[in-house]
Amino acid sequence: MPGWQIALVMMILYLVIALFVGIMAGRGRDGSSLDEFAVAGGKLGLFVMWFLMGGAVFSAFSFLGAPGWAYSKGAPALYIITYTAFAILPWYIIGPKIGKIGKKHRLYTVAGFLKGRFNSPALAVIVGLIALFASIQYLATQMSGMAIIFEIMTEGRIPFWLGALLSYGIVVVYVATGGLRAAAWSDVFQGLLMILISWIVGLTIVYQLHGGTTDMFATMARETPEFLQIGKEGSSMGTVAYTTTILVSVIGFLMWPHLFSKSYASSPRTIKKTVLAYPIFALFLVPLLLVGFAAKGIVDSGQLQSADQILPYLITTVMNLPGWLYGLVGAGALAAAMSTADAITHSASLEVTDGVVKSIWKNLSDKTTLLIMRVGVFVIGALAYYITVFGGQGLIALLLGAYGSIVQFAPGVYSALFWRRATTHGVISGLVVGTLVNYYFQLVATSTPFEIHAGILGLISNIVIMVTVSLLTKKQSEEDINRYVDVA
Amino acid sequence: MSKAKFNTLYIAVGFIPFLMLVFPFFEIANRATPIIFGLPFSFFWVILWIFITFVALVVLYRFDPDQDEEGDV
Numbered sequence: 001m002p003g004w005q006i007a008l009v010m011m012i013l014y015l016v017i018a019l020f021v022g023i024m025a026g027r028g029r030d031g032s033s034l035d036e037f038a039v040a041g042g043k044l045g046l047f048v049m050w051f052l053m054g055g056a057v058f059s060a061f062s063f064l065g066a067p068g069w070a071y072s073k074g075a076p077a078l079y080i081i082t083y084t085a086f087a088i089l090p091w092y093i094i095g096p097k098i099g100k101i102g103k104k105h106r107l108y109t110v111a112g113f114l115k116g117r118f119n120s121p122a123l124a125v126i127v128g129l130i131a132l133f134a135s136i137q138y139l140a141t142q143m144s145g146m147a148i149i150f151e152i153m154t155e156g157r158i159p160f161w162l163g164a165l166l167s168y169g170i171v172v173v174y175v176a177t178g179g180l181r182a183a184a185w186s187d188v189f190q191g192l193l194m195i196l197i198s199w200i201v202g203l204t205i206v207y208q209l210h211g212g213t214t215d216m217f218a219t220m221a222r223e224t225p226e227f228l229q230i231g232k233e234g235s236s237m238g239t240v241a242y243t244t245t246i247l248v249s250v251i252g253f254l255m256w257p258h259l260f261s262k263s264y265a266s267s268p269r270t271i272k273k274t275v276l277a278y279p280i281f282a283l284f285l286v287p288l289l290l291v292g293f294a295a296k297g298i299v300d301s302g303q304l305q306s307a308d309q310i311l312p313y314l315i316t317t318v319m320n321l322p323g324w325l326y327g328l329v330g331a332g333a334l335a336a337a338m339s340t341a342d343a344i345t346h347s348a349s350l351e352v353t354d355g356v357v358k359s360i361w362k363n364l365s366d367k368t369t370l371l372i373m374r375v376g377v378f379v380i381g382a383l384a385y386y387i388t389v390f391g392g393q394g395l396i397a398l399l400l401g402a403y404g405s406i407v408q409f410a411p412g413v414y415s416a417l418f419w420r421r422a423t424t425h426g427v428i429s430g431l432v433v434g435t436l437v438n439y440y441f442q443l444v445a446t447s448t449p450f451e452i453h454a455g456i457l458g459l460i461s462n463i464v465i466m467v468t469v470s471l472l473t474k475k476q477s478e479e480d481i482n483r484y485v486d487v488a
Numbered sequence: 489m490s491k492a493k494f495n496t497l498y499i500a501v502g503f504i505p506f507l508m509l510v511f512p513f514f515e516i517a518n519r520a521t522p523i524i525f526g527l528p529f530s531f532f533w534v535i536l537w538i539f540i541t542f543v544a545l546v547v548l549y550r551f552d553p554d555q556d557e558e559g560d561v
Binding site: 082089090217232273 | 491495498499502505506509510511512514515518519520521523526527528530531534535538539541542545546549552554
């Protein structure tokens with residue numbers, strides 16, 4: 001049997017198991033409960049939570065983008081493990097607090113959280129829309145990741161549209177039926193699989209091509225030391241760009257609705273332990289970076305359409321590897337992309353329902369809300385699929401901008417938790433200005449001052465405006481403030 | 489230990505290693521050599537600090553005044 005056939009069989013087998021795990025996880029639970037669908041009743045345990053949070057960062061980007069960065073940029077790829085390890089840490093302090101506030105007021109989302117402190121439907125609508133556009137962009141990236149994997153591993157026999165449809169269709173089905181619990185248990189299965197696979201494949205590649213990492217890096221350090229450094233003559237990234245990219249990722253990480261809302265899904269103790277165990281996940285990314293370094297000097301970049309294809313390209317074209325290894329990489333990459341896509345699809349539907357729909361129609365019953373959330377999963381899935389396969393043309397800029405704007409939630413969220421003097425007008429104007437500044441520097445301007453990341457420029461203006469306007473407007477009622485700030 | 493004091497300590501323990509991994513402090517390790525455990529020095533430095541943070545936080549957790557609290561409010 002040729003390699004591509006083995007790979008295809010293994011990937012299909014993987015998809016069948018993923019569907020099975022997803023559907024079984026949701027069974028035997030109360031299918032009509034809104035709390036169950038949205039936050040798994042608030043009762044996820046440490047083991048599941050760890051994989052849920054980990055699976056969300058272990059995305060198509062880890063399998064395709066991380067080796068691509070190491071291959072094309074070198075040392076700056078270290079930003080990926082740095083931010084993965086540190087971005088979770090604030091959760092230890094804010095997670096339990098958000099969780100307690102959420103349980104008291106039955107919250108599921110970022111939009112609902114901000115609406116609760118600042119009593120503003122307008123704010124909820126803005127947050128809901130940014131979250132929706134950002135999620136669709138994120139989903140489109142994951143889906144093209146899945147489709148590319150299918151296409152390359154089967155040597156073009158499964159076309160792009162079919163690969164995306166197959167793998168993402170399964171995600172939509174198990175999320176719509178089983179809600180958060182289905183996503184969580186699928187992530188356990190997918191997480192285990194991709195950790196295992198990244199180590200097997202990563203080390204196999206490095207040893208076959210270079211006989212080990214020491215030899216590989218010694219040669220590189222002798223011939224092109226600037227490739228292993230940042231901000232030197234000939235390096236691919238400057239020091240300011242590197243530092244602000246890490247900062248923006250660290251601050252923005254927990255603002256992603258699919259991660260933020262996990263604060264509601266578990267006890268304070270589980271949240272804290274998840275944070276403690278989390279840095280280990282960052283280390284799982286190490287072999288994938290090694291793959292990128294291993295390809296340097298072996299693959300000529302002209303042979304690739306983009307650096308992201310380096311891992312599948314190495315496996316199928318450069319190296320003579322057995323078909324089962326093709327299949328493993330395919331399944332691992334699918335697992336990484338799907339475990340991110342499920343959480344995002346789920347939370348995008350929740351944010352839109354909570355932020356937009358419930359701000360317009362205020363008195364929806366739980367039953368209707370749940371129905372809207374389930375239908376939302378399909379609608380968002382279809383939108384993301386359409387964008388991925390047919391391209392969005394004019395929409396692409398909007399989506400990319402929203403993706404970069406998630407970090408702009410941070411000043412509002414931290415103020416809601418800790419700053420008594422923050423006002424509704426302050427938070428809304430900060431968010432709007434920060435988002436616009438980010439849009440401008442990300443999409444219109446060709447460069448930023450001192451190479452500072454556009455998101456950080458947005459954050460600075462966001463904070464300045466938020467503080468100024470807050471201090472100029474009337475303080476909120478003590479009752480509104482105490483409801484959030486005093487929760488210990 | 490009071491909760492406020494614990495939080496301050498927690499932030500310090502998380503923040504100091506983070507500073508070591510971004511500029512200006514990362515310049516200390518912004519080198520390709522020596523190669524340690526098969527990794528360039530900058531790569532090794534990042535992993536070392538992640539490991540230190542991990543151990544420090546696990547130790548710190550034992551002093552968390554709220555470590556046994558459960559979710560029900």
